[in-house]
């Protein structure tokens with residue numbers, strides 16, 4: 001159902017005013033438009049309008065500076081903020097200053113109409129306190145692609161809540177970074193952020209790590225120990241690789257989520273807990289549920305807000321920003337800042353990045369550390385990316401079809417050594433080359449068996465546990481198709 005309202009529009013761009021005026025009037029709203037902040041403020045102060053749509057940067061005032069005043073004068077007036085500066089911080093500021101919704105420009109008119117309709121039909125209540133916060137000097141998340149815009153908006157919304165967030169995405173897409181941002185910009189920022197990686201802890205110790213144990217609870221438990229839940233009290237607990245959580249620990253976790261309390265291993269007294277849970281996985285939990293390895297009821301409890309981080313190849317337009325960001329980071333640690341030639345950037349945009357942002361970060365650091373020249377040429381990028389390139393890349397392979405594996409490696413090594421002139425490459429070459437061959441091998445086998453580890457192990461002639469270990473070490477990820485968000 002469409003609710004009609006009186007809408008105030010402020011934007012110094014006449015074309016946007018016209019478009020909004022027409023679109024909103026057509027569906028029956030009353031619309032008033034202005035090109036400046038002063039007029040908008042006059043209307044708002046006079047009690048006019050049921051909803052405001054405003055641009056951020058206007059000639060006389062920035063909407064973010066005006067928003068606290070609007071919220072103070074008219075706490076129930078929803079304000080939709082539009083901006084062409086589509087960064088993480090814009091979304092965060094919009095949310096912190098109490099904007100109803102943030103829309104990166106260019107926006108979709110239908111989306112805007114939906115937001116307007118939603119804002120006008122929701123029961124009126126004041127949203128979020130305006131808290132004029134100091135701007136952090138650096139942004140935690142880099143990238144302005146449409147895919148990242150969606151993430152920023154979702155994050156901005158989630159920061160004002162304590163809802164459980166479930167982050168999915170391939171290895172290296174920034175799941176941990178996002179979990180930290182949720183904490184550091186959210187309302188629990190003054191509490192602790194505690195991270196625990198289920199894949200990195202021996203399975204039989206996970207329960208005790210999470211919930212703590214009493215003295216003598218099991219062999220080797222010589223003292224009482226606090227768990228991560230207790231350490232995270234009042235803050236955020238990040239459960240990384242939650243798909244690797246053993247069943248018993250899952251049962252305990254479910255109880256915490258249902259009842260807000262838990263007992264330590266070997267303990268009797270229930271302990272109340274106030275912890276926000278953020279979980280992450282690069283596995284498809286639905287597959288694990290089907291295999292009986294993950295509790296379905298727990299899944300529904302933690303999948304309250306699913307957030308799917310895009311793979312880097314789905315947002316290759318962010319690569320130049322990321323490259324600049326990582327060179328700058330390296331610079332603050334004493335590495336040389338460099339540029340990558342436009343041809344080099346093009347190659348990087350076509351590369352599939354199986355290790356996602358982490359792989360890109362490593363490459364940029366390697367370039368900063370290993371090469372003397374200011375501008376990194378396309379040839380160097382081609383050579384550096386070559387071992388990771390997979391034959392079936394859309395847009396063309398970098399390796400000729402008729403090359404054997406041995407020839408390809410030989411070819412790579414020749415160019416690799418020559419890139420160092422007379423010097424030797426860094427130590428550890430044997431393992432590096434082997435794992436670069438292992439990666440595509442394991443990935444191809446897992447893809448061919450559609451992620452079935454038993455079949456892939458058989459195909460490779462490896463023990464299942466060995467394969468599991470390799471998958472983890474190499475960061476192989478085959479659950480590409482799990483679209484959830």
Ligand SMILES: Nc1ncnc2c1ncn2[C@@H]1O[C@H](COP(=O)(O)OP(=O)(O)OP(=O)(O)O)[C@@H](O)[C@H]1O
Pocket residue numbers: 140141142143169170171172173174175176177178282325357358361475
């Ligand atoms: N949008 C981004 N902007 C800047 N840096 C990023 C971004 N995304 C990821 N990174 C960087 O890439 C690296 C990998 O990110 P992170 O560890 O958060 O990934 P992950 O998805 O948790 O990986 P895994 O599943 O392997 O644990 C980190 O160094 C992180 O700082």
